[in-house]
Amino acid sequence: MIPHRRSASSWGILAVTLLAFITQGCGQILNDNLFSSFGGNAVAGLPRPNGAIIILVMNQTSSAAVVRVQVNKTRYVPGDDTTGDGTTGGGTTGDDTTIPATSLELSIPLEPYGPATELDHAMIVQECDVTSIQFLGGSIQSDTGGDPVEIPADLPPITYGSQLFCGDVVAITIVGVGLQPVISIY
């Protein structure tokens, strides 16, 4: 009888531990209120984002600027909508594939710097499936009305896992002196 009692108490301890863990630690799994929806279209099938990386671009010059940034990523490619039900991804159709890399080129227009100017900075947010971020240069409107002045782009890519991590902010500041971009990671 003693082994049975010991076994029962062990099972009890395990059950309590698991229950405490589920309610405290992984309670967010069960949170049905995370995604609400508008207009009767549910987005309940979306997975939670895994975190974010922000690309913050700031123009500290007195001229309008355009900044180009390339974001390289690795992720799943949704398959075709073979079922015609409006869903293509999520692995439900079995036709999803993974590709090694893809990229998104961002062309970010910025207004001249000013305390009351809303668009002298911009923030782009990416999930943490980024592999690298490359500054591609840009241009600034000439004060004299001539051709735009190019911003040099001779900087190496910022690589995820060595310089860049989930939760980081990549801050790109365009300053007037020599039009050199200042790139910092916070």
Add this chain to the structure above:
Amino acid sequence: MKRLQTLRFATLVAATLAVLVSCTGCLNPELVNRINGRLYPIVPGNQPFLLVRVINNTNAMLDVPIVYNDGTADREFVITGLTPQVHETGVVLDWPVMRLALCDLDNPYNPNIIATLPDGSISAVPFGYNALEAGVHYMSGDGIIFSLNGDVRAPAFVRVNIGRIDAQTQPGGFTRADPFEAANLILLLGGF
């Protein structure tokens, strides 16, 4: 019999430890965050921003205008070349954002979303909803998700779904970096 019980108990302990370890940071932290959301924030929360994410669940390349009103004027930010491979991107908008849509704020059926289908044809997609409004559909610190899905029943073969991540459902006390807080500090220090 006793050996079987011991084995079963050891298996249970091992399984419990595995689950505990997976949710406390010994595995890929992004995966862990996707499960329990306690490492990195996914919406601005206490920071004076609104997160707007656009997800391409179609097989077309999309050009998506994000149009909003900040209380003084209508602003527009256009995401171009959002391919199915890239899948998602987003912007963080300074608060206040009084109204928000993927189209003309006063004309939800103006087809401003451009979808380039795999065969090269171009389809203009209407947003199809009235502009979202602050205090009604979202608050400061929330995240709005526009999910564009392929739908053969939709007139332009693309349907827009909208979701919201309520900042209040986000757990507090993150153990890793908070990019929204960092971005806010950088902007304040830079005089923006």
